[in-house]
Amino acid sequence: MGKIQTRYGDGSPVELSEDAVRRDLEEGTQDAAQRGNIPVLSKEELQHLFDIFSSPHRFVGVAPGKEVVLSYDGTPIKMSRTQVNVDRLQCLQIYEKLMGADTLELGYPDYSFKPIKSMVTYEQPLLEQVLAVTTAPVFYGAMPNLGLYSQPDGPFPNPSELLPQGKIDEARASYEASVEHAVRDIVYVSSALYESGADAIILDTVGAAGDADFLAALMATEVLREKYPGICVELGMAGEFVLGMHGEMTYNGERLAGMYPQDQVKAAEKAGVTIFGPVVNTNTNQSTPWNVSRAITYMKACCEVATIPIHVNMGMGVGAMTVHDHPPLDVASRASKAMVEICRLDGL
Amino acid sequence: MGDPLGMAITHAIASGMGGMRAAGDLVARMQIARGMKIDQAKQYVADKLKVSVADLTDPIIMNEVREDLKLGVLHPHAGSPKCMEAKFNIARLLDIEINCVNRFKEKAAL
Numbered sequence: 001m002g003k004i005q006t007r008y009g010d011g012s013p014v015e016l017s018e019d020a021v022r023r024d025l026e027e028g029t030q031d032a033a034q035r036g037n038i039p040v041l042s043k044e045e046l047q048h049l050f051d052i053f054s055s056p057h058r059f060v061g062v063a064p065g066k067e068v069v070l071s072y073d074g075t076p077i078k079m080s081r082t083q084v085n086v087d088r089l090q091c092l093q094i095y096e097k098l099m100g101a102d103t104l105e106l107g108y109p110d111y112s113f114k115p116i117k118s119m120v121t122y123e124q125p126l127l128e129q130v131l132a133v134t135t136a137p138v139f140y141g142a143m144p145n146l147g148l149y150s151q152p153d154g155p156f157p158n159p160s161e162l163l164p165q166g167k168i169d170e171a172r173a174s175y176e177a178s179v180e181h182a183v184r185d186i187v188y189v190s191s192a193l194y195e196s197g198a199d200a201i202i203l204d205t206v207g208a209a210g211d212a213d214f215l216a217a218l219m220a221t222e223v224l225r226e227k228y229p230g231i232c233v234e235l236g237m238a239g240e241f242v243l244g245m246h247g248e249m250t251y252n253g254e255r256l257a258g259m260y261p262q263d264q265v266k267a268a269e270k271a272g273v274t275i276f277g278p279v280v281n282t283n284t285n286q287s288t289p290w291n292v293s294r295a296i297t298y299m300k301a302c303c304e305v306a307t308i309p310i311h312v313n314m315g316m317g318v319g320a321m322t323v324h325d326h327p328p329l330d331v332a333s334r335a336s337k338a339m340v341e342i343c344r345l346d347g348l
Numbered sequence: 349m350g351d352p353l354g355m356a357i358t359h360a361i362a363s364g365m366g367g368m369r370a371a372g373d374l375v376a377r378m379q380i381a382r383g384m385k386i387d388q389a390k391q392y393v394a395d396k397l398k399v400s401v402a403d404l405t406d407p408i409i410m411n412e413v414r415e416d417l418k419l420g421v422l423h424p425h426a427g428s429p430k431c432m433e434a435k436f437n438i439a440r441l442l443d444i445e446i447n448c449v450n451r452f453k454e455k456a457a458l
Contacts (some may be wrong), residue, residue: 037457051432061362067405068386070356070364071377078352097422099352100360102372103380131448134419135434136373138448197448200380230445232380274383309379309386314359316350327354336362346386348359 004054007331009284009291011322018054019285020288024050028286031082035241036260038301045342049296053289059333062340069347071296071311072105072321073141073204073236080109089130093286095139096136102258102347105139106130106294107163112145113185114154120189124196131197131212138192141202141232144216146209159245175212175246179219188218200274208238210245211256214264218251225272233259234322235268235311236277237261240298261302269308275347279313284323288331292338299343309346313328319348350433358391368422369411371397381435396442417441 005014016024029041041049052060062068073096076088086094088106097100106127108116116123123140131138150158154179159171190201201224206217214237221233242264245258252270259267261278268276280295299312299319317323320335336348350356350447365442371393394401397417403409414421419441420434429437431450439446452458 004373059358059362064405066363067365068363069370069372069379069389070367071376072357075356078350078356082351096357096368098401099357100364100367100369100372101356102365102367102376128448131432133370135433135438137376194447195451197451199377228449230381232383278369300446305349308383309389312437321355325354326351327358329354329358332354332358332455333362336359339361346389347376348363 002054003105005330007322008329009282009286009288009323011324011328014287016289017285021053021287022046022050024287024290025293029256029297032280032294032297033094033161036262036298036301038260038262038297039178039341041276041300043295046293049289049293049338049340052334054283056107058330058335061333062337066340068340069130069279069311070102071139071202071234071347072101072103073202074107074111075105076107077087077109077111088126090132092130092138096134096286101136102139103139104130104134105141106151107141111142111204112148113142113182113189113211113274114145114148116142116189117185120128124192127193127198130323137348138324139200139202140190140198141204141206142189143205143208144182144203144213144220145205146178146182146213146216147174149181149200150174154178155181169188172246175210175249179212183220183223186216186286187223187227190220192225194228194231200234202236204236206235206240207242210243211249213238214242214256214259214267215249215251218267221268221273232309233272233333234275234277235273236311237264237279238281240278261298262305263311265306265308266301269306272307272324274311275311277311277313279318280320282317282320283322288320288322288335292335295320295335296339299339299345303343303345310343311347312343312345314348365405366407368414368420369407370408372418373427374442376402376446377442377446381442381446393442429432
């Protein structure tokens with residue numbers, strides 16, 4: 001019985017027997033199927049995953065012809081975090097010319113629509129310069145980040161303080177008021193950047209503050225699509241499951257709380273989203289085979305019902321990528337290959 | 349999150365279309381402009397470029413095709429169309445609207 005070198009979800013290395021890998025693959029898909037009420041992966045798909053994990057090569061890639069389009073979030077932030085001292089414009093040139101990027105993404109270090117609103121007139125000329133010196137499509141990305149609308153960062157009472165006090169109605173009222181303000185900010189910033197020439201707008205980490213956060217993104221998308229029929233909106237989620245922080249918010253008659261990716265994408269389509277980015281969170285206590293199998297089960301179900309392009313989120317800590325700032329190439333490349341080859345997705 | 353080598357470059361090499369080294373940016377434009385799924389987008393671009401779908405990720409073939417069609421290349425020669433100039437040609441060849449190209453025309457009263 002051979003041994004397979006792989007890793008836990010936090011990136012730490014582990015050696016597993018072939019039986020243990022097969023067991024983790026089966027348990028991962030069963031976990032997703034039970035939670036999401038979706039089908040498990042087939043025997044053939046699990047065997048394909050096993051073959052990927054049992055490959056002795058340190059790096060693997062998709063079969064020729066299976067390549068997909070890549071989009072990004074927080075691109076310039078990744079460069080500045082490593083203290084490579086280039087401006088955001090040069091950062092995007094590096095991604096385009098040196099890193100094989102299919103698309104580019106401009107974003108502000110404080111990656112939320114609310115703080116960008118007050119200085120968007122500084123973002124517009126930078127975006128216009130970026131568009132003049134690059135060829136690939138340029139997205140502008142930021143988060144709805146509803147947390148910034150409650151005290152002490154915003155004007156409304158903090159639901160996280162109200163809920164433990166049993167003030168449910170007050171907490172819900174705060175979320176509802178936050179949605180209204182967030183939609184206004186998202187539309188204001190996105191309109192300015194679209195009118196400066198952006199190829200697309202990314203609403204990223206949507207749902208981080210729960211169902212109200214998701215609703216704000218959907219409503220803002222609706223407004224933007226009505227205002228600019230040709231605009232491309234990519235909506236990327238924060239987690240696999242929409243938290244019911246409000247609990248009763250609905251969109252198009254459907255309750256948002258508790259939605260899994262296969263339901264989230266239908267709400268996104270209804271709002272007019274062009275590209276949807278579903279998320280599955282990585283469990284650090286489980287192996288990468290378990291996480292990959294689980295993530296693919298969710299993403300496959302989402303891709304099967306989607307009529308719009310799907311760019312699965314595979315950044316740090318999501319899509320079975322390890323929760324570590326320096327993802328090991330062995331498991332990162334395996335997760336990438338597995339996700340693309342089994343799900344009929346359109347991008348990452 | 350994640351450092352560029354471990355995240356962006358890993359995905360680009362393992363699963364990406366190669367960006368401007370090949371035709372990744374062009375296929376992406378069809379998802380943006382028309383909401384096309386990946387297979388449809390690849391076929392559309394291949395047809396417009398008069399190449400096979402398999403050629404779209406081949407940097408040797410695509411560099412020549414991009415140079416011939418003036419779509420912008422990684423190492424442009426002096427005088428060869430690049431950046432905004434290339435995007436004018438991409439919009440025309442793919443028969444799509446590119447927001448910044450339209451804005452350029454409007455601002456320059458073209």
